[in-house]
Amino acid sequence: MSSTLFSPFTMRGMTIDNRTIVSPMCEYSAVDGNAQDWHLMHLGQFATGGFGLVITEAAAVEPRGRITAQCLGIWSDDNEAALGRVMRFCRAFGQAKMGIQLAHAGRKASTHRPWEGRNPLAADEGAWETISSSANPQDEGWHTPKAMDRADMDTVRDAFVAATERSDRLGFDMIEVHSAHGYLMHEFLSPIANTRNDNYGGPLENRMRFPLEVFAAMRAVWPEEKPMGVRLSATDWEENGWTPDDSVVYAQQLKALGCDYICASSGGISGNTRLELGEGYQVEFAEKIRREAEIPTMAVGMIYDPHHAESVVANGQADMVALARGLLFDPHWAVRAAAALDVETSSPPQYERAYGFRFLREKEREWAQPRPADAAD
């Protein structure tokens, strides 16, 4: 058998062994932005799990850009050292390439962790001032952010640049810029959040200006041979919001600045988002952006069946497939998916006796029988 999903893919000087990607997953388990043992386990299991690429959770480029006080950070020497320990483990034992997602939470910062209710922190709970494109809160009861002035924009841009330099020192193979889910970059892009009336608000060209400035500044210090991509929300799922057509224009502009791929996610800009959930519900956006902006894409969102994942890349809807929640069910998903598709993927020698065991490989194929609708053309 041959598989497109388990075939290599190259961006600049980085070749991933296969197109299964570990999507960023916030763990809300850092201390002052510093990665802990949890991160060692969380990222380590994926680095050794047969995936082509592991992308860390959103790493905040400055403290006020954290969603919660426990979010991972990359603004200090301490943060760099703590993440360095995780990277050394992943390098020593993992087969996957390692990417980092760099982020700023904007007006969605300063909240409780999901398992504590996600609500904004109160003043006596350590709330901090949030910033955004405009002084519009995410939803009723949320913090009203400070509308960023030029000095704030310079500070945030420089923080992204410094984080890019730290990421290179840490040996990351690639960077993904978080420009989705209603966080700071998306808050500039979307007319729902951005009501500025200067050069950074109004028409699409103006709303894209700051995210593009940040991307260009990062690209300028990120090594030429290393890829850099962007995760965007392809639609706000709201009337008068950001659209898939806007995403194509943004992707074209990013591409011109040296962006190597787009990860097509969606939603997150307000409490009014009406998501239409379903298996592979965002694949159509990856397909559209790939076709119309002529840039590689990563599909994400409710993709779990190995044959479905295979069909997404084999049919040219996307170049890579990222998974998140399914991997929390099964951190060894890539190895199981490879067995189900009757191909091999990289694995640590310690586990080879299982992965090469014909009885189990056959069981894996039974476990993931192809469904007629998934058959690749």
Ligand SMILES: Cc1cc2nc3c(=O)[nH]c(=O)nc-3n(C[C@H](O)[C@H](O)[C@H](O)COP(=O)(O)O)c2cc1C
């Ligand atoms: C626990 C958890 C944390 C997440 N954290 C991030 C994050 O840091 N950055 C991001 O862009 N998306 C984040 N996401 C979204 C996922 O990367 C992914 O896009 C989404 O869950 C849809 O994929 P899935 O259906 O395979 O889970 C997170 C999702 C989960 C479940």
